[in-house]
Amino acid sequence: MAMSLRLSPGPHSLWDEPLVISVHGLAPAQPVTLRASLRDEKRELFQASARYQADAGGQLDLARAPALGGSYSGVEPMGLFRTLRSETPSERLVKRDVQTPFLVDLKVYEGHDPQPTKVLAQVVHERGFLGPGVKRIPVREGSVRATLFLPPGAGPFPGIIDLHGTGGGLCEYRASLLAGHGFAVLALAYFRFEDLPKELTDLHLGYFEEALDYMLQHPEESPTSGSCHP
Template identity: 65%
Template sequence: MVASLLAVLRTSRLCQWGCKNRAQLLGPLPFGPGGWSTWAPKRENATLSLEPAGRSCWDEPLSISVRGLAPEQPVTLRAALRDERGALFRSHARYRADPHGELDLARAPALGGSFAGLEPMGLLWAMEPDRPLWRLIKRDVQTPFVVELEVLDGHEPDGGRLLARAVHERHFMAPGVRRVPVREGRVRATLFLPPEPGIYPGIVDLFGAGGGLLEYRASLLAGRGFAVLALAYYNYDDLPKGLETMRMEYFEEAVHYLLSHPEVKGPGIGILGISKGGELGLAMASFLKGIKAAVFINGSMAAVGNTIYYKDETIPPLSVLRDQVKVTKDGLVDVVDGLQSPLVETKSIIPVERSDTTFLFLVGQDDRNWKSEFYANEISKRLQAHGKEKPQIICYPEAGHYIEPPYFPLCKAGMHVLVGTNITFGGEPKSHAMAQVDAWQQLQTFFHKHLFSLCSPS
């Protein structure tokens, strides 16, 4: 009778955690010979606790603790998730319980595994894909990533006896955040609004050369009080399939749409851009009106791979120096020296000196995609030489190209659409993870300072 009741309670709890869809989302995890591990024998009393329980937003820290262990018991913690294309990401770390049989990842250092040291969120940011050169991207923000965490006896990541398990949903839309698909004129985008109707600072969010429409950064920021337009600009819907030409009139139309929205307070908005999105955002700030503040993550100061047009002006792309492209010892292409210097081909420089925008540049100093730190410093010199405000530049040692919201694993190498092959993007996992946490706070603080001041009640 008691055993049957325990089984019912256990099944009920798993359903609350969303295990109904676990097999569909994760499938069998190859952690042991039998795929999914079986539940531990009933004599085990270990419990795995997560706070917040059950679900949280992706950019929220997660408290992980284990109780009911033997004093100083060695254990291994494992984490795994599958992305929407079926790729498995996983990590593990070895720990030792304290004299009371408890383990708190906020106080206990990892003794090795996917990472070492005091890293409360290491099980997420240290995940690695089973598919080589695969980047973790959230494509449907209306569904969560489902993370499974397990505690095993001993320090063998695949051989220990299962002691406890929990399933946790990591969401990209905070409760009540509103998602509004946009097909307005030529604009193809998605607008994310905070839960309650109101007047909010507006941001246009631009991703890189991969194209399509990525919404996960915009959806997270809407949960922080911003009205964010995730803007596609090629290879999406009826937009151009290629990057050969970028016409600023399209981006101007998007700015006008956002400024005219009844829940967006003018007279200015912000831009957030990474990589190619940083380059195009810089062109927006240089040519268009209504851009109050801009944050660029590892962007360029010049046109790269395409011509930028605005009315009767043209900015041609930098030349490619093919003889400067190298191959690493791992067989990856290193393109960081593969572009001509904009100081040589000045016609390719984006005329940032025309802008009255306030800028923040976030730079990974190990960015191997292009010379982001050099570009940021040259933009700063150019602005100051024309009597404009010196921009803020924050550099992150050992951070690579894709500085994402917190806790995304490092994408150290992968396919580059413009290059047409796998390249190295740089970065070291721990330093890159620290950079992402700080950059996320820095950009929010920056936009709060320069956009919220516009949002006094009408």
């Protein structure tokens, strides 16, 4: 049996979608190291790795097999994604353009060497942020600077105003994923974006009231369910 690394569903999935990761065609009890890596839009490298051992049939299922060390230990079906880290301590993994996916390179290496070199199997998996039919609508209404994400269908949908992004700017990745679960989500910038204030100390509460009014008047958003989530 040819060795293979399988991800299901594949080769595409959403960033918040669980994956089934398995390796087939190994020798019984064979030691291997799995590594995931991706580069963000700034070309910063993020990686995670873990050591595993195949079962008596030469199979490895991350939903059942415990990691024996590395970036994590124990049974962690999504550990390779959850523990992705940059070698630069201050860098966080943030999706800046939700219209494009992250490309995650997954490799199976022979043995448990801390710096393995022999690749046994490899796949590249796309992890996206816009679900099928989700609409992305830039919003420049009055002083509101935002992006509205709408689920597929006619609505009305329960509404959320997402204030994610403590460093400023317009942060869309959480809002885009929530829209895939049936919410109308306004990703709202509130400082350090376009003509908005540069500092938090210059904010006016009327800005958030204006954003809430926009959501409550939108035809595809349920007027009884507007809420703010920082």
